[in-house]
């Protein structure tokens with residue numbers, strides 16, 4: 001468990017302005033982005049332990065830590081622009097932020113994902129911050145769904161290419177205590193043409209509690225179809 005939620009709430013605010021906005025190096029005009037999937041002072045002992053454990057597993061190449069950024073620049077993703085970016089939004093692209101990385105450190109989603117290519121599996125170690133409350137003392141179901149979508153989505157995209165969620169079916173079995181750390185374990189089950197079937201579960205760190213389970217369907221984007229127009 002995290003030391004205390006109250007401690008987090010008392011933490012002086014992060015610098016004003018747009019937290020996490022990319023810094024520009026004026027000499028090269030290159031955008032330098034912070035990798036959010038690395039430890040910061042808000043990470044609890046549990047999250048640090050899991051991180052360290054899996055960084056060791058990365059040494060033989062079986063697992064890979066996935067970096068994570070607030071901003072998503074289409075030119076860094078081959079084919080992305082042609083698939084589904086509205087050209088009129090390009091100018092404002094750097095104002096958009098990844099939802100799950102839009103909180104100040106420790107208040108929202110703190111997580112790191114690891115990918116195992118041989119197993120087509122993504123593990124997400126997630127610390128749920130105090131601003132994700134639903135029922136008093138517990139995490140909001142929408143926040144859990146968000147991270148199940150993100151984890152299964154990452155699994156689908158890593159295994160099969162750029163895909164979007166068509167269906168996400170969740171069973172919430174036990175509530176998740178606010179400020180705890182959980183493990184989201186997802187894997188690709190089946191591929192049928194453009195359909196990627198991925199399942200996942202959310203468990204406590206000691207694996208004794210099964211909090212939620214989900215099955216998801218992702219559809220690989222068809223380069224010949226626009227996502228903007230109604231078909």
Ligand SMILES: CCCCCC/C=C\CCCCCCCC(=O)SCCNC(=O)CCNC(=O)[C@H](O)C(C)(C)COP(=O)(O)OP(=O)(O)OC[C@H]1O[C@@H](n2cnc3c(N)ncnc32)[C@H](O)[C@@H]1OP(=O)(O)O
Pocket residue numbers: 077149150151153154157162163164165166167193194195217219220221222225227
């Ligand atoms: C988001 C991509 C990021 C890429 C970069 C990767 C980096 C990091 C990963 C981060 C992961 C983030 C995860 C977050 C993902 C999301 O939240 S996405 C947002 C929510 N989803 C949407 O808004 C999608 C809205 N839907 C659509 O745009 C379209 O429906 C579609 C693109 C999903 C599919 O459209 P289309 O390409 O036209 O396919 P179809 O011809 O309609 O269907 C193809 C086959 O699939 C079957 N199918 C479609 N939908 C469903 C469904 N809901 N249930 C069951 N089956 C479905 C359809 O019947 C077709 O089957 P057949 O071929 O006829 O057998």
